[in-house]
Structure formats: C-alpha cells, structure tokens
Amino acid sequence: MAALMLQGTGSDVGKSVLVAGLCRAFANRGLSVRPFKPQNMSNNAAVTADGGEIGRAQATQAIACRVEPSVDMNPVLLKPQGDRTSQLIVRGRVRGTLAAARWREGRAGLLVDVLDSFERLSAGCDLVVVEGAGSPAEINLRDGDIANMGFARAADIPVILVGDIDRGGVIASLVGTRAVIDPADAAMIHGFLINKFRGDPALFDDGYRAIEARSGWRGYGVVPWLADAGRLPSEDAVILERSAMSTGRRVTIACPITPRIANFDDLDPLRLEPGVSLLMIPPGTAIPDVDMIILAGSKATIPDLAFVRAEGWDIDIRAHHRRGKPVLGLCGGYQMLGRSIADPHGIEGPAGTVEGLGLLDIDTILTATKTLERVEGIAGGARFAGYEMHMGETHGAGLAQPVGHRADGSPEGAISADGLVAGSYVHGLLALAEQRAVWLARIGVDAVGPDHGASIDAALDAIAATLERHLDLDAMLALAQRAGHAATNG
Structure with missing residues (x-):
C-alpha cells in the first residue's frame, strides 16, 4: 500500500478538489485508489451504503475513485x-455532542479510531490519497492533533503542502509554514504545489x-484555476457568500442562508439549468419576489427557525405563498x-415545543x-434517488398527500392542500x-441539464486531465510508493 497526504497553508486552498482530482487521475492509470480524511468539520454530509455518514467531500472523492463511499474514508x-x-x-455514527473546549482536550483519544480506519x-x-484539515501552521492546535501532522507522523505518510496563489502571499505562506512548524513535522513535508493560478505559469x-x-x-x-x-x-459554507443572481435567466429560485444551514449541495443541480438563477439570501437581506423559495436543511432546526423569524423571512415566505408561488422545504x-x-429531550437546546411556519399540516x-x-x-411520475439524514419523526394529516413514494411503497414528504407548499426528507x-x-415545471421552465451525477463525473475527468498536464504525478506516485515500501519493510 502507498499513501500520500495533501496539507494546506490554510483553509479553502483547494485541498478537497485536488485530492478528488488526484484520485481520478490515479484511478485512470489503473490503480485502486481510496480517499481518506482523518478529521473533517462540515454540515454537508453523505450517507454510505451501510447507513453511516461522512463528509460530502470524501463521498465525492470516492466517486472520483469509482468506489462506494465508506465510513473509514472519514472516521471523525x-x-x-x-x-x-x-x-x-465517529465511523459514521453519532457519538455525542461536544463543546469546543472538550474537543481540544479529547481529540487525541480518537487517533486510535483514525488509524484503525x-x-x-x-x-x-x-x-490512499489523504486530505488534511486547516493548516499545520496553526501551531496553537498542534497538541493532540489528529487532522494534519499528528496523523501524518503516526501513520508515517509523506506530505505535500498546498499553497493558494489566488489569495496572495503564497511565498510567505509556504515558507512561513516551514519556519513555524516543529522540525520533526517539517521533515514529513517532501514538497509543495501551487494551486489556483490565473494566467501564464x-x-x-x-x-x-x-x-x-x-x-x-x-x-x-503549478495548478491553474480549475473552473470545473x-x-x-461543496461542503464549505464559505461558497454561499459568493452567490449572486445570474442575468438572462427565465426564473429565479431563492434560498435563505441560516446560520446552521446543512447539505446546501442539494441545490447544486439547479446550477446546471440555464433557465434558472439560484439566489442565496444572506442575513440582513429580504427575500425578493422570486419564482420559488427553497428552505434547505439545518443542523439545528429550531434555532434556525428562530433565525428565520428574526430576519423577517417568515413574513417574506408567507407573502410569497399568498402570491400563489411554490415553496419547497428539504429536511x-x-x-x-x-x-x-417539539424537542422533548433538549437535543437542540432547552426542551420544549415551538410553532412552525404553519404552511404544512x-x-x-x-x-x-x-x-x-x-x-x-x-x-410526480419521475424517479428520485438520494438519502435521508435527520433527527426527528414527522406526523400529521398532511402526510396523506405525499410528495411521492419510496421504492418500498411508503409515502415520502407532504404537500399542502393548495399544492403550493411541499416538504421532503430526501x-x-x-x-x-x-x-x-x-419541480421546475411548477414555475414554467424546462429542465435541460444533465443528471447531477453525470456532471460531477465529467468535472472529475476534466480536473484529472488538468492535473496530469500541470503536476509531476509520476514523482508524486513514486514518493507515495517509496513511503509504502518503507512502511512494509519497517
């Protein structure tokens, strides 16, 4: 077995995309490849075949490898x-809720789980192509680390450091990382690559x-800017801050950004439609008069519902409904x-019951x-395929008019009596x-985009081809294989 780890000089330098691209590039060479991220932090997750959950990026990287996602790909x-x-x-199952201080103290104990996976x-x-988290230069977080050098040294895996030239200061960020980290950590780094270069390298x-x-x-x-x-x-909510309305589109769909928004990648397929403008509504902004409103998933539904009311979005949503326009809620x-x-066990905060928006029975x-x-x-006469990931059971007369039916014949979701409001756990x-x-037929636009999975697969192939042209993949593979040979002999 050979292994190679990508760590970054900071967050959002493109590690997840590069790992996905490398997985596809090496898989295209005929290798059996797997992605791995020891520790991830994200509210965008995916469900594995055995009913566990992992970060969305690792599920995408598994697709890049052309294999089923596994809980071992993202153990924490x-x-x-x-x-x-x-x-x-941990390994796809809820192990509890942690305060930030407790995490700092207890994460080292999870290294055994990480190494086992x-x-x-x-x-x-x-x-195995491994993705780090954040940056090894965060030396204040080094003690007990399991995401970067703590894992690399425990598993004896060579590291390549990724610098993002698009944000500026890439020379300082790479050389500065070398200067501040522990010499034994620095010894694990065998090279660097530059990401997100625009123009002539x-x-x-x-x-x-x-x-x-x-x-x-x-x-x-040097990797050029990867438009694909x-x-x-995406599993990083920072992308939501970059949303803007596209011009020349026939219809506009709006989604408010709540503090604990989760699985917002559910909306990505809408970006494949040239007739649709997807507008993410940031806090402090009213929901304008659009063609459809979608309420995305949430890691903490009751607090996010309170935020919706505090922003006045509940008023906007009801006004939208009164205008005879559709609303879709996901999870x-x-x-x-x-x-x-109702939260009788205090899962999301103080135990109690709160009033919903009242648009579904x-x-x-x-x-x-x-x-x-x-x-x-x-x-609606068409096939769907996805996954459920939620804490809660839903009851009520509204379920008598479901959105659809699962393969086993059980009803899925609910639609309001007037047909304008729908909700689904999928x-x-x-x-x-x-x-x-x-869904787009409800607002008078034809869907002409491909299946989202086909679009992802094509993007992975394009990214892999770019990496083949711009990176020394032979040398990277040789580095990984030498490390694997040394570990075997050791």
Missing part, C-alpha cells in the same frame, strides 16, 4: 450546531524557485414548514435516534434530471 466528522458545540460522528482502508487498495517561475530555495522542498507543479471545480459539491426546511417542532418531534439511509422512489431530491423537471 464534526457537525457544528451552534453555541460552540458540535455533533461528533486508515489501516482497514489501505489494506484493500494500491494507493511562467510568470511565477522566479517565485517558484524562491520557495524551493527558502524551504528546501521541491515543487511538484465549481461543478463539484430541516421541511420540518420548519409544519405546525410545530404536519408536526415533528425531534428524537435521539438519527435516520441515516439511502432512498429511492417515484415522485437529500439529493433534485439530482436526477427527470425529477428536477417535475
């Missing part, structure tokens, strides 16, 4: 739910050589549209048991083109 997942607390997922994963493949030759001279590391190449990365699902958004949400009770399962079925409801067409 933190899902922020506000008030400096996160839900802790890594060993199981690596035993069945030729190459030859213009950076002098800077590239300066990094090599000052760091003592070799460069593995925008076609991959947590579905729960918000009902009459009430349903009531939800939050439960300690988390539903995690892949689902498929028929809705993440990925809009991914298949035929199902997306059903």
